[in-house]
Amino acid sequence: MQSFVQVQALKQSFPSPSGEGDLVVFDDINFEIAKGDFVCIIGHSGCGKTTILNVLAGLEAATGGNAFIDGREISGPSLDRGVVFQAHALMPWMTVHANIAFAVRSKWPDWSRAQVDQHVQQFIDMVHLQGSENKKPSQLSGGMKQRVGIARAFAIQPKMLLLDEPFGALDALTRGNIQDELVTIVRQTKQTVFMITHDVDEAILLSDKIFLMSNGPRAKLAEIVTNPLPRDRTRATMHHDPKFYEVRNDLIDFLVHRSKTFAAA
Amino acid sequence: MLKSEKLRALILSLLLFGVFLAAWQIGTMPATGTQTVDDEYAKLVGAAASSGQKSAFPTPTDVGRKLVEQLSDPFYDKGPNDKGIGIQLAWSVGRVGLGFGLAALVAVPLGFLIGMSRLVFQALDPFIQVLKPISPLAWMPLALFTLKDSGVSAIFVIFICSIWPMLINTAFGVASVRKEWIDVSRTLEVKPLRKALLVILPAAAPTIMTGMRISIGIAWLVIVAAEMLVGGTGIGYFVWNEWNNLSIANILVAVFLIGVIGMLLDMCFARLQKAVTYRD
Numbered sequence: 215m216q217s218f219v220q221v222q223a224l225k226q227s228f229p230s231p232s233g234e235g236d237l238v239v240f241d242d243i244n245f246e247i248a249k250g251d252f253v254c255i256i257g258h259s260g261c262g263k264t265t266i267l268n269v270l271a272g273l274e275a276a277t278g279g280n281a282f283i284d285g286r287e288i289s290g291p292s293l294d295r296g297v298v299f300q301a302h303a304l305m306p307w308m309t310v311h312a313n314i315a316f317a318v319r320s321k322w323p324d325w326s327r328a329q330v331d332q333h334v335q336q337f338i339d340m341v342h343l344q345g346s347e348n349k350k351p352s353q354l355s356g357g358m359k360q361r362v363g364i365a366r367a368f369a370i371q372p373k374m375l376l377l378d379e380p381f382g383a384l385d386a387l388t389r390g391n392i393q394d395e396l397v398t399i400v401r402q403t404k405q406t407v408f409m410i411t412h413d414v415d416e417a418i419l420l421s422d423k424i425f426l427m428s429n430g431p432r433a434k435l436a437e438i439v440t441n442p443l444p445r446d447r448t449r450a451t452m453h454h455d456p457k458f459y460e461v462r463n464d465l466i467d468f469l470v471h472r473s474k475t476f477a478a479a
Numbered sequence: 480m481l482k483s484e485k486l487r488a489l490i491l492s493l494l495l496f497g498v499f500l501a502a503w504q505i506g507t508m509p510a511t512g513t514q515t516v517d518d519e520y521a522k523l524v525g526a527a528a529s530s531g532q533k534s535a536f537p538t539p540t541d542v543g544r545k546l547v548e549q550l551s552d553p554f555y556d557k558g559p560n561d562k563g564i565g566i567q568l569a570w571s572v573g574r575v576g577l578g579f580g581l582a583a584l585v586a587v588p589l590g591f592l593i594g595m596s597r598l599v600f601q602a603l604d605p606f607i608q609v610l611k612p613i614s615p616l617a618w619m620p621l622a623l624f625t626l627k628d629s630g631v632s633a634i635f636v637i638f639i640c641s642i643w644p645m646l647i648n649t650a651f652g653v654a655s656v657r658k659e660w661i662d663v664s665r666t667l668e669v670k671p672l673r674k675a676l677l678v679i680l681p682a683a684a685p686t687i688m689t690g691m692r693i694s695i696g697i698a699w700l701v702i703v704a705a706e707m708l709v710g711g712t713g714i715g716y717f718v719w720n721e722w723n724n725l726s727i728a729n730i731l732v733a734v735f736l737i738g739v740i741g742m743l744l745d746m747c748f749a750r751l752q753k754a755v756t757y758r759d
Contacts, residue, residue: 272665273666291666292666292668293666295666296666299659299662301659303659305660305678305681305682307681307684308681316677320667320673321667350758
């Protein structure tokens with residue numbers, strides 16, 4: 215059976231500024247994502263994680279290789295793939311409600327005002343932002359803005375969600391709260407998710423599979439780790455699971471040592 | 480504290496104005512004896528002023544009196560050369576409104592096009608750069624010759640001079656819309672028209688509004704100059720007419736009111752600008 219997402223021999227390169235040969239960011243990237251899976255990709259800066267995400271989102275085209283979703287080649291952005299950007303990317307002149315409604319109306323342009331409002335409210339409630347519907351982004355904290363970005367991406371009920379380090383700019387406390395919310399939401403909606411993160415604990419909490427990228431240039435998808443922890447893990451208790459530190463140490467060892475040596479090997 | 484700061488600024492302003500009025504009063508007190516003046520100046524101002532016997536320049540009280548006189552009956556109409564200052568100002572503001580409005584109708588869509596297409600920008604840029612610095616007074620003869628109507632010529636000159644800041648600012652604002660917002664629109668498959676109206680326009684609005692604010696200032700400057708040349712009605716014509724009558728006091732009243740109207744126009748646009756500004 216064909217996987218939901220298939221990436222084959224993906225390569226990204228730029229003409230070198232000095233003119234001699236290409237600068238290859240990554241090449242020979244192959245992976246598959248099954249429907250309903252939550253995948254985190256981890257790697258040092260410069261290995262091309264955001265590029266891979268942009269290719270899956272259809273925002274960028276890779277220099278070489280193919281990417282398929284649901285059997286069809288990815289040729290551009292689509293409402294089927296919701297994106298949560300690194301820096302929330304909310305429209306500052308629109309209220310929280312209007313930002314999400316903008317997305318909802320893009321997907322369902324024939325809906326009545328009441329339908330749109332009801333749908334938007336559902337997702338505002340989902341991210342616990344009741345009471346902030348009429349605030350502008352400049353009146354919100356970083357965590358709240360990111361929540362709006364998440365609500366907006368979820369509101370269009372896409373087949374796949376792409377999150378580019380969505381919690382990178384948040385403090386640890388806020389991050390923890392939103393991670394818990396995300397776990398709950400994703401378990402309910404059972405969406406396929408591809409997320410970039412630098413936080414190893416976050417990856418262990420959220421994902422079913424963890425993709426490990428070696429260092430760039432010429433970065434590769436070095437390892438795919440299957441999360442050994444049970445699906446009902448929570449942030450508060452998962453570190454008591456015996457397998458937690460095993461997988462955590464493995465990931466950190468990769469980031470500290472193996473990501474560098476992978477190319478040499 | 481802000482309130483005391485504003486109060487202090489007000490007191491300082493009033494003090495400066497007082498000093499200015501005092502200097503003016505002293506400067507315009509009648510002089511004794513005759514003064515010799517330039518031949519050209521003598522031809523321009525006529526016998527009385529050129530003999531320097533009585534200072535032709537009015538005192539503050541003269542001007543004050545004239546101001547009250549003009550404002551007490553601003554809308555009288557005693558024929559083509561004798562209309563109230565209110566009517567003249569209304570004519571000028573009307574012409575500005577028309578010229579500016581037409582300029583905005585052309586500048587915003589064209590600016591959008593230039594901002595969104597590098598090809599169009601590069602193609603039109605040389606024309607914009609050459610036309611932009613041309614003074615309204617240079618356009619006037621061309622306009623009068625081709626359009627023949629003086630009123631229409633004045634409006635055309637306002638149009639051709641006030642269009643540039645709006646055009647350039649709109650193009651810049653549209654081209655500078657943050658890529659993130661464009662990317663969001665792409666991932667939501669937003670159609671081009673909806674994107675232009677709901678994303679690009681609000682994003683560029685502060686810059687566009689700044690351009691409009693500059694343009695209205697230019698339009699008001701231009702109308703006074705244009706009306707001086709063209710005549711008929713309007714505050715520029717009023718100034719020129721009063722110059723021919725050597726009524727400096729009336730000129731000063733007109734100059735003061737030109738400044739006030741210009742300030743009011745700017746305040747309107749400043750408010751509009753504030754309305755579309757967003758905190759990023």
